[in-house]
Amino acid sequence: MAIFDPTIDSSDTIRATWAEVNLGALRCNFRLIKEKINNARPVGIMLMVKANAYGHGLVEVARTLSDLADCIGVAVLEEGILLRREGIKKPIVVMGGVWGDQIPHFIKHDLILSASSMDRLFQIDDAARAMGRRAKVHLKIDTGMERVGIHYFNAHKLQEAVLKCANVDALGIYSHFANADAEDLTHAKLQLERFQEVLAFYEKNSIQRPIAHMANSAAMLRLPESHFDLVRPGLLLYGVYPSPFVPGDIDVSPAMTWKSRVVYFKVVPPGHPVSYGSTWESDHPARMVTVPVGYGDGYFRSMSNISQVIINNRKYPQVGTICMDQLMVNIEWDSAYNGDEVILLGSSESERITVEDMAAWANTVPYEVFTAINARVPRVYSGLTYCS
Numbered sequence: 001m002a003i004f005d006p007t008i009d010s011s012d013t014i015r016a017t018w019a020e021v022n023l024g025a026l027r028c029n030f031r032l033i034k035e036k037i038n039n040a041r042p043v044g045i046m047l048m049v050k051a052n053a054y055g056h057g058l059v060e061v062a063r064t065l066s067d068l069a070d071c072i073g074v075a076v077l078e079e080g081i082l083l084r085r086e087g088i089k090k091p092i093v094v095m096g097g098v099w100g101d102q103i104p105h106f107i108k109h110d111l112i113l114s115a116s117s118m119d120r121l122f123q124i125d126d127a128a129r130a131m132g133r134r135a136k137v138h139l140k141i142d143t144g145m146e147r148v149g150i151h152y153f154n155a156h157k158l159q160e161a162v163l164k165c166a167n168v169d170a171l172g173i174y175s176h177f178a179n180a181d182a183e184d185l186t187h188a189k190l191q192l193e194r195f196q197e198v199l200a201f202y203e204k205n206s207i208q209r210p211i212a213h214m215a216n217s218a219a220m221l222r223l224p225e226s227h228f229d230l231v232r233p234g235l236l237l238y239g240v241y242p243s244p245f246v247p248g249d250i251d252v253s254p255a256m257t258w259k260s261r262v263v264y265f266k267v268v269p270p271g272h273p274v275s276y277g278s279t280w281e282s283d284h285p286a287r288m289v290t291v292p293v294g295y296g297d298g299y300f301r302s303m304s305n306i307s308q309v310i311i312n313n314r315k316y317p318q319v320g321t322i323c324m325d326q327l328m329v330n331i332e333w334d335s336a337y338n339g340d341e342v343i344l345l346g347s348s349e350s351e352r353i354t355v356e357d358m359a360a361w362a363n364t365v366p367y368e369v370f371t372a373i374n375a376r377v378p379r380v381y382s383g384l385t386y387c388s
């Protein structure tokens with residue numbers, strides 16, 4: 001079992017709150033995605049493991065899936081370094097913005113940089129020259145996100161400049177959708193057109209096009225023209241569709257179950273409000289259990305008096321304000337005992353709490369629910385034989 005503090009001997013930790021990650025389900029999801037998109041012609045897949053693999057565990061997920069992937073996508077330098085330290089050999093693209101002082105570290109660890117502006121490109125070229133090495137980059141084109149990346153209408157300058165950089169290999173070129181999961185695809189289609197125009201540069205100048213990629217999960221499912229050479233599905237790989245507007249026939253399954261255990265039981269009489277701020281009380285005696293998980297683990301405080309949990313195959317409401325380390329559940333007059341399993345996210349025999357449920361309760365998106373589950377919650381891995 002992975003523990004949140006490696007200085008604690010694992011024989012000494014029996015955390016009552018943990019997240020089970022089914023690595024076999026992740027492998028199945030990957031294969032299903034691969035089968036689906038390789039239907040018409042071969043398209044590569046970038047394994048997106050940024051933000052601790054959407055909370056599922058950076059190193060374990062990369063170890064489990066990297067043999068199936070064409071390359072790996074992370075957001076920051078340190079994620080790339082961790083993967084290299086684990087002996088992962090696949091190309092690793094760091095998609096996020098960088099500042100100058102970080103550049104030599106990318107080159108040292110053989111990580112692919114995003115060259116997102118003329119300045120950055122020249123900094124990368126200079127750093128590579130100074131190290132006597134070659135830097136690998138993917139050109140980052142902004143087609144409508146207004147985040148990192150050179151504007152599509154200036155992209156030709158970057159495309160030309162990189163050809164003259166003696167110490168830089170432009171292996172790829174990419175852009176990112178802002179609205180591929182929205183009901184209305186107008187903006188996404190505009191972005192796609194802009195990127196296609198940027199790519200026309202290569203044909204016009206009879207230059208071999210580097211690997212082009214643009215599609216996140218939503219675009220992969222909804223805009224086949226955005227597949228180009230490589231797709232970058234993230235959330236879908238973890239078994240979740242990006243939004244209700246993204247239809248699809250890929251039968252992925254969620255890989256994470258978040259669990260805890262009952263650690264206290266009491267009968268709360270009427271007139272005895274529960275937790276900070278006294279936001280909830282019962283008008284009759286009710287059985288209350290305490291579960292050792294709270295916003296300090298990533299169980300959002302904004303779900304107070306809204307969320308539900310599953311105990312003994314039944315759903316019960318969480319009541320009172322969610323604390324940093326604990327929350328209370330009203331089981332009315334049912335029974336639950338110290339040590340009974342509590343499912344915060346996932347399925348029991350006949351009940352289910354999805355990441356979409358939790359996102360709705362917290363007024364956020366599944367992405368934030370996953371990535372908020374923090375390092376205090378140990379990840380426990382299973383299921384490697386479930387899908388080869």
Ligand SMILES: *Cc1c(COP(=O)(O)O)cnc(C)c1O
Pocket residue numbers: 048050095176215216217218232233234235236242
């Ligand atoms: C996170 C990310 C993705 C994956 O997005 P999903 O919506 O999870 O599929 C793809 N590309 C980039 C640049 C990203 O940052």
